[in-house]
Amino acid sequence: MDDKYKANEPFRFFTRMHLSELTGLRASTLSQLLALIKEIPGSSIYHHTHRFLLQYQYLSPEPPNDFAYWVSEALGEDELGEKLSSIDTIQYSTIRSLREKIIQVIELYLKDDPLAKLKFSRPGEEFHFIKSISFVLAANYTAGDLKEFAQVLDKITLDSIYYHIFEARLRLERSSNDFSNWIEHSLGDKELAQKISRLDPYSYTLEELRRNIIALIEKQAII
Amino acid sequence: MAKIDEYIPIVGKPVIDDLRLLADKLKGRVIQHINSTRLGGGVAEILSRMVPFLKELGVDARWDVIKGGNDFFEVTKKFHNALHGSPQDISGGDFDIFMQASRANINEVDTYGDIVFVHDPQPVALIEKKAGNKWIWRCHIDISNPHLKVWHFLKDFVASYDAAVFSAPGFSQRLPVRQFLISPSIDPLSDKNRELSREIIDAVLRKYNIPAEKPIITQISRFDRLKDPAGVIDAYRLVKKYIDCQLILAGGAAVDDPEGQKVLEEVREKAQNDEDIHILLLPQSDIEVNALQRASAVILQKSLREGFGLTVSEALWKAKPVVASNVGGIPLQIKHKNSGLLCHSVEGAAFAVKQLLNNPRFALKLGENGREHVKNNFLITRHLKDYILLFLSLYHPEDIVYL
Incomplete structure (x- = not known):
């Protein structure tokens, strides 16, 4: 192989494992969901927008985030579900900005359709907020x-x-x-x-x- | 029992390497599991594998069991049913019996672990022995709608632990301690889940006089009202009107479940003399359970409440189409129409079973997806990883932990 592909510094592979921490917070309506999205820790926004990637390998394309899935499946708000799932996550470089975008999408939707506030999920199908705890450690692999x-x-x-x-x-x-x-x-x-x-x-x-x-x-x- | 490296062909070498890396971070700590029985039921089954695996990874894991008489286990069974939300007549005497046995255990059980990992309500009161060590309470039960008198009684103990662990998000409660979500798991190399030859499967069917040519619907469960065996028979009868099929209701009994025999008799009576209903009591016959699942066209899990429902994972691992109630941990295992079918009623269960029996391609796809989902999320290697992370989290309160 050509020398130009030798690195100045080797790449050290890390791995990340995660544990789900339950917050005990739950929402039955869109208003409750919105209020909690505004105040939960960033690690919870991160969890609900990324967990599908690791947990649903067999589904392609994966349901992009829990918020979208829940508003469609539990509240029957398919249009909002589509808007949330089409948020272009790669465009956001921080959890903070991603959270703001999610809030903006829900607020705009509620402004256009205030009746959406009146829908409740069935008992047992509430949205449960979970945090993602990441454990980062060096894997035993490097590449020169x-x-x-x-x-x-x-x-x-x-x-x-x-x-x-x-x-x-x-x-x-x-x-x-x-x-x-x-x-x-x-x-x-x-x-x-x-x-x-x-x-x-x-x-x-x-x-x-x-x-x-x-x-x-x-x-x-x-x- | 299989060695950890034997899982490499299933999950890949890097997954096992990661487990070793993680386990190394627990060197010098003693993990002490405590529950109420060594035999029967999902908890004992998991611990009988988890503890040797942790040891093989170099973690000093041990397992102790509390003692209790029949009266204690009758009360804890009532507690179990009450926490699942079914109405129970709980008296002050019941709490006295619970505390009497608990006090005897507090005196007798040595809680030497750096981390004491208590499983389910039976040993919960041992927390009174908490010294400078860390304590975790692992709840394997669906407590989304608990009988409040029992929950408030137990909650006072749970509040003194360092962390609580639940199997599904809906089970979490308002507690002053950290709560984690950890699903249980199945062991793909155990007798209950390993590949079986056609000869073994046929031999088991012959042993129980079950003809192989007629489609089989199976529910594997302890004989417990919360598993709704009567509802399973009703659903089977609705299917039977249109499709000539047979039903297997098979399960073992656990030492800490005195109610099982009574339920078994009720189920036999309800089945009357239908020769296509096979009611099998299979204490610890793991290979037979495996064979019956593999011989089935559809697996049912029509529970009214469910801690997690590992029988669903077992069936999905065998790439079987599953119809299961939308309760407890089951929706974590089945995404409706992707990796199985969820139901809410006898009629719904019967409709779903008919759909699967009449559409083998759809059934095959659900089974394949289900197996993939279990491989990614519900094998014992993932469970081991979660437990090690849980132990480490007791020493790291932050959201991003650099090990």
């Missing part, structure tokens, strides 16, 4: 060049891919996903870095994302 990187990527857990693509960018507020950052700054391949960061990770299953990133690397580097 692009070939090694693709090999590790092929076998690393989906939790690790998830961490470097989703968590690093949105929850830890880094400028881009970790893979693109490393490829641009340690390998100097801006083009490949951009191709990876242009993928909309929310529209793939994690396994598809893995395959797509590996395919982009193989195409670029001919390894």
